Amino acid sequence: MNPKQTRSNPVVSERQNRTRTIWAVGGGKGGTGKSFVTANLALCLSKKNKEVTLIDADLGGANLHTFLGMRKSDLDIGDFLTKKVPTLKDVAVPTQYNKLRLVKGSDHLLFTANLNYFKKLKLLRHIKTFDSDVIIIDIGTGSTYNSIDFFLLSNPGILVVNPEPTSIENAYYFLKSCIIRLLKLYIDHYQIQDLIKKVTEQINDNSRSVYSFLSEVISQDKYYADLLFRALKKFRPSLIINKARDEKDFVLGESISNVVQKILVINLDYLGAIPFNEVVHKSVKNLTPVMDKYPESDVGKAILSIASRLTEKKS
Amino acid sequence: MILRGEITLYEVMNVSRSASQQDIERAYRTAQISYEKDSLAHYTLINEEQRKKTLLEIKEAYKVLSDPEKRREYDLSISKPKSEIYHNSYFRNSTEKLYIEAGDKGITKIFKSIKGMFSSGRSKKSDP
Numbered sequence: 221m222n223p224k225q226t227r228s229n230p231v232v233s234e235r236q237n238r239t240r241t242i243w244a245v246g247g248g249k250g251g252t253g254k255s256f257v258t259a260n261l262a263l264c265l266s267k268k269n270k271e272v273t274l275i276d277a278d279l280g281g282a283n284l285h286t287f288l289g290m291r292k293s294d295l296d297i298g299d300f301l302t303k304k305v306p307t308l309k310d311v312a313v314p315t316q317y318n319k320l321r322l323v324k325g326s327d328h329l330l331f332t333a334n335l336n337y338f339k340k341l342k343l344l345r346h347i348k349t350f351d352s353d354v355i356i357i358d359i360g361t362g363s364t365y366n367s368i369d370f371f372l373l374s375n376p377g378i379l380v381v382n383p384e385p386t387s388i389e390n391a392y393y394f395l396k397s398c399i400i401r402l403l404k405l406y407i408d409h410y411q412i413q414d415l416i417k418k419v420t421e422q423i424n425d426n427s428r429s430v431y432s433f434l435s436e437v438i439s440q441d442k443y444y445a446d447l448l449f450r451a452l453k454k455f456r457p458s459l460i461i462n463k464a465r466d467e468k469d470f471v472l473g474e475s476i477s478n479v480v481q482k483i484l485v486i487n488l489d490y491l492g493a494i495p496f497n498e499v500v501h502k503s504v505k506n507l508t509p510v511m512d513k514y515p516e517s518d519v520g521k522a523i524l525s526i527a528s529r530l531t532e533k534k535s
Numbered sequence: 536m537i538l539r540g541e542i543t544l545y546e547v548m549n550v551s552r553s554a555s556q557q558d559i560e561r562a563y564r565t566a567q568i569s570y571e572k573d574s575l576a577h578y579t580l581i582n583e584e585q586r587k588k589t590l591l592e593i594k595e596a597y598k599v600l601s602d603p604e605k606r607r608e609y610d611l612s613i614s615k616p617k618s619e620i621y622h623n624s625y626f627r628n629s630t631e632k633l634y635i636e637a638g639d640k641g642i643t644k645i646f647k648s649i650k651g652m653f654s655s656g657r658s659k660k661s662d663p
Contacts, residue, residue, distance in 0.1 A: 389579045475569035475576035481549050483580050
């Protein structure tokens with residue numbers, strides 16, 4: 221437990237040169253509007269003359285193509301993962317929208333479980349080869365290691381949450397899973413293995429908060445507490461409230477961000493709320509994104525505002 | 536839950552040490568709404584006892600920080616951050632961002648760590 225001075229940061233480094241801007245959209249629960257938000261954010265950016273690549277990594281429940289009015293007929297991410305084609309770029313197809321490409325998802329049974337280590341590594345490596353201004357990954361539902369790792373490696377990971385207890389519960393579970401994964405990664409790297417058991421037992425089973433866990437580490441070893449604290453502060457996801465119906469729903473995002481900062485010890489940037497509106501239902505039925513057909517609706521304006529905040533965050 | 540003696544009242548209220556009176560008022564209002572009994576914001580994250588305790592701590596912090604004289608006295612009483620961990624920049628003002636380490640080496644390193652962490656006694660090809 222003593223390699224304090226010799227080890228470099230295992231996960232992150234400050235921005236040195238141009239790095240790809242990768243956003244990952246997730247949030248735990250199904251049906252919150254992740255794919256809807258992903259497709260419309262992408263269209264919003266492409267309309268602003270940005271090169272965008274969308275990747276449907278919702279392995280087992282892919283339908284991002286449908287939100288863009290496309291059928292599931294071309295090559296998809298599964299063809300890359302099964303080596304039918306050599307590169308991920310080979311399965312990136314143009315959409316009807318200028319500057320917007322899509323890697324369609326796969327519902328092949330092989331990918332419904334966790335991707336194995338080598339496949340995930342290969343996928344991440346290939347994602348970074350896209351020369352797009354922004355790459356947006358739809359990571360789908362659940363808190364599998366696929367979702368968590370894509371979320372942790374993006375900047376930022378974006379949670380799409382509905383103002384409902386079930387959605388919030390799943391989002392918190394997802395965030396806690398990300399935190400545990402991150403802490404374990406650091407703890408392993410710095411060979412402070414005796415802490416892993418505590419992380420797993422105490423945070424995972426909800427018996428204590430991240431805050432109180434860290435307070436115990438501080439009392440034992442401030443150096444390691446500092447490391448873990450830094451790790452958590454560098455994990456800075458964003459939050460979108462989708463399907464907001466009343467005033468309370470619109471301010472909920474700020475409250476969630478406030479509570480998360482105190483209890484989970486991470487900064488969760490609130491990007492804004494998208495109102496509930498029938499135009500969403502209409503656009504999905506017509507296989508046309510809201511940003512194409514109804515950009516002047518309150519939903520369209522909210523998405524535009526969120527896209528602006530995200531691109532500002534980047535600069 | 537709060538690290539008494541270590542975390543300042545500013546951190547209790549989620550504001551920076553340079554926060555204006557307006558910032559403090561706003562943070563207090565946000566906290567009050569966030570920790571209301573029926574607020575969805577803390578749903579499943581804390582229990583009733585923790586909710587009450589957190590709200591009380593925020594109220595106590597507000598009493599001091601919202602009074603310019605008490606705040607001045609408090610500022611004098613707290614020492615400067617002993618180490619980086621207690622520095623305000625780790626809280627609201629943090630500008631650090633997470634970036635993926637450039638190049639294949641970065642990703643390999645990350646996943647080697649992940650793999651190494653969980654691989655003992657398990658298939659090396661799969662996640663934990």
